[in-house]
Amino acid sequence: MDFTAGGRLEVRITPSDVGKRVSVRRITEIVDGRPVFADSVGILTSWDEGVLLVTRRDGETVRIAESSLVAGKIVPDAPARRGARAPRATARELQESAARGWPAQETARLGAWTLRAAGGFTRRANSVLPLGDPGVPLTEAAARIARWYGQRGLPAYVQVTTGGEDSDASLAEALGGLGWTAEGHALLRTAALAPIADLPGVEAVRLSREVDTAWLGRYHRTGDLGDEALKVLTGGPSVWFATVPGDGGEEDSGPAAIGRCVVDGRFASFGAVEVDPAHRRRGLASAVMAALARKALDEGASGAYLQVETDNDGARALYDRMGFTTHHAYHYRRGPQSAGG
The missing domain is CATH 3.40.1350 (Trna Endonuclease; Chain: A, domain 1)
Structure with a gap:
């Protein structure tokens, strides 16, 4: 891969690029006085205390010392195959x-x-x-x-x-x-991503890298653990938050629906999909997931998974209609x- 700009290797990424797809080159060892290089392509998962984590499409995370980095750049998202089946995974x-x-x-x-x-x-x-x-x-x-x-x-x-x-x-x-x-x-359930992305209603959904107070206000789990919850919610390789504004605007009534998605290599995980009881049976949950799925497809994922409690019959029925099947319990x-x- 070509890292050069004007004939020189350059590091053109910073910690602010966490969540983006990058290509990096690092020195792994010195042999006979000459450096040996290794290249990695994937999502820049984190960059903390002099260490980069790059998650590849196969899900493997590569740990890279900042001091060994000799080149790096943002690369276009790889197009996903719009298959009808989720990729195989253990x-x-x-x-x-x-x-x-x-x-x-x-x-x-x-x-x-x-x-x-x-x-x-x-x-x-x-x-x-x-x-x-x-x-x-x-x-x-x-x-x-x-x-x-x-x-x-x-x-x-x-x-x-x-x-x-x-x-x-x-x-x-x-x-x-x-x-x-x-x-x-x-249950952990999987599905092909593309059919989810084709569901209707995405025009009502707003996507953001940031989670705001309105989103958190709709999410039932945060409670008194706001600081800890925020760190978990915003962590991950490539995190997206979805919001459907309420009829009176978020400031007046709070979001009608929310959701969260994390793109990690071949898979996108979905969670925190919640709908205001006053807005149920309008297809908002599927619209939220469709909007998030489209973003995940853009970032190269082709499979989806989610985790649902076995006694949540309503959610399981919804996910059945979207094509999710149980992978394991x-x-x-x-x-x-x-x-x-």
């Missing part, structure tokens, strides 16, 4: 993408497991993602997890995937034997010392 790939799109503010490693905390805002951002081996016996891992969350005044949760080739059914059973109880049962195991946490 449960692990989708859970890793979901973690990037709903990022915890504090993490710690326990072998291949990731402990996540975000001030208690949602179980997803305040639970262990157990992808692989914790490196210690399960009884010791469970004790360490309970201590880590207890030090933060949080209940200890482990997110457990069930079904599919990445099933953690044996882990769920083992945790159950240690007294960890099951709760928060949910998951739930949380709560530690026995976490009652009332």
Whole structure:
């Protein structure tokens, strides 16, 4: 790829370009006095404390030291294939993408497991993602997890995937034997992105990179966790917020509908799709998702996924009509010392 401008390598990106698709070149090593280069193309996920994270289309995140960067530029969004099926992905790939799109503010490693905390805002951002081996016996891992969350005044949760080739059914059973109880049962559902983008009503939807007070006022989960929630909501590889203004304008009545989408490589994740009860049955939820899906297509995604609780029959019926099917199920195991946490 051509990085040169006037015959020289140049870094033409800055931290303000986070969320954009970039191409970067870095020095990986010096061999016989000469640098060896590596190139990466993807979404600039973050640029903090001298480290860049670039998420490629396959979902892999490349960690790049700013000091090794020799060239970088913004590149046009890759056109997505408008297929009728979602791209294939394992449960692990989708859970890793979901973690990037709903990022915890504090993490710690326990072998291949990731402990996540975000001030208690949602179980997803305040639970262990157990992808692989914790490196210690399960009884010791469970004790360490309970201590880590207890030090933060949080209940200890482990997110457990069930079904599919990445099933953690044996882990769920083992945790159950240690007294960890099951709760928060949910489904991760996938669909092709293009049919969603073709749904009507997008002309009523406003899209923004920023979340405002009107959007937050409609979102039911923020409550008293505004600061922590905002950090989670605005985090992710490429985040978009959708708003349908109310009949009297947002200032008077609040938004009629809202939604959020995170574009991460091949997939776009959807969440926080909420409609004012006074405006339901007008197709606003599908309009919000259509507008977000069009933006995700523009950024190169071709698949969609979302997470929905198993007992939310209304949402499941809506997503059925949009073509979503269940990829796998998951739930949380709560530690026995976490009652009332």
